[in-house]
Amino acid sequence: MKYNNQSPIAVVDSGLGGITVLRKLYKLMPNEDYIYFGDSANAPYGIKTKEEIKNLTVKACESLMERGAKAVVIACNTATSAAAAYLREKYPDFIFIGLEPALKPAALSGEYPRVLVLATPLTLKEEKFDNLMARFEGKAEFIKLPAPELVKFIESGNLDSEEEIAYLEEILAPYAGKVDAVVLGCTHFPFARKSILKILGENVLVFEGSKGAAKYCKLCLEEKGLLNYEDREGVISFENSDGNKIEASKRMFYYKG
Numbered sequence: 001m002k003y004n005n006q007s008p009i010a011v012v013d014s015g016l017g018g019i020t021v022l023r024k025l026y027k028l029m030p031n032e033d034y035i036y037f038g039d040s041a042n043a044p045y046g047i048k049t050k051e052e053i054k055n056l057t058v059k060a061c062e063s064l065m066e067r068g069a070k071a072v073v074i075a076c077n078t079a080t081s082a083a084a085a086y087l088r089e090k091y092p093d094f095i096f097i098g099l100e101p102a103l104k105p106a107a108l109s110g111e112y113p114r115v116l117v118l119a120t121p122l123t124l125k126e127e128k129f130d131n132l133m134a135r136f137e138g139k140a141e142f143i144k145l146p147a148p149e150l151v152k153f154i155e156s157g158n159l160d161s162e163e164e165i166a167y168l169e170e171i172l173a174p175y176a177g178k179v180d181a182v183v184l185g186c187t188h189f190p191f192a193r194k195s196i197l198k199i200l201g202e203n204v205l206v207f208e209g210s211k212g213a214a215k216y217c218k219l220c221l222e223e224k225g226l227l228n229y230e231d232r233e234g235v236i237s238f239e240n241s242d243g244n245k246i247e248a249s250k251r252m253f254y255y256k257g
């Protein structure tokens with residue numbers, strides 16, 4: 001593993017969802033280079049076993065580290081749950097940035113708010129999530145809602161399709177007008193933000209972890225002297241285990257939603 005402050009930042013996800021994190025990273029650090037790797041050939045991760053997800057995530061991260069990435073952003077709540085602790089223990093000096101559902105700002109957004117947490121089945125059933133939820137006991141009411149099908153709709157690259165909206169209506173209608181906030185605990189879900197709000201109510205507060213992860217990534221790079229201070233425009237390389245997803249990746253990077 002050889003890297004310096006001009007090396008790229010790697011961003012990995014099960015597919016196209018991590019692009020929502022890449023967008024925040026690029027906005028904050030536009031002079032850095034990025035390699036975005038989406039594992040769409042194996043998506044969705046959220047319905048696989050923890051062991052399967054861990055193996056896929058470790059393989060993707062190690063290959064990017066061997067190619068000289070100076071940090072890896074695991075831009076996937078599910079992959080973070082399954083593999084981040086293992087990777088941090090195996091490579092204690094390397095920067096791994098993980099994503100986790102943004103329960104804290106949601107819990108603190110009001111007086112005992114009702115918070116709907118949308119994520120993958122794996123994220124919601126992990127002990128890591130229960131421990132996170134326990135930290136805010138008495139501060140908010142959390143309602144867990146797995147939305148595995150939503151990942152597939154977003155992976156298709158056909159955003160806001162009729163089928164996607166019908167699925168969202170089916171799972172979200174029981175909560176319409178009944179929650180104060182929603183946590184998008186899967187990096188694919190911000191691509192459906194508009195449709196989610198249309199159903200839940202436009203005044204529902206939305207929380208996601210991507211901005212915080214981008215800020216934390218910058219801080220870690222700064223601390224290790226690995227920020228790129230050159231005055232330049234960074235280059236993003238889109239890679240995917242399914243070669244047909246490269247065009248959709250680029251389009252979704254510029255999606256306004």
Ligand code: DGL
Pocket residue numbers: 013014015017018043044045046047075076077078079120123151185186187188
């Ligand atoms: N983007 C991922 C996350 O943040 C999961 C999607 C999947 O199930 O593959 O949890």
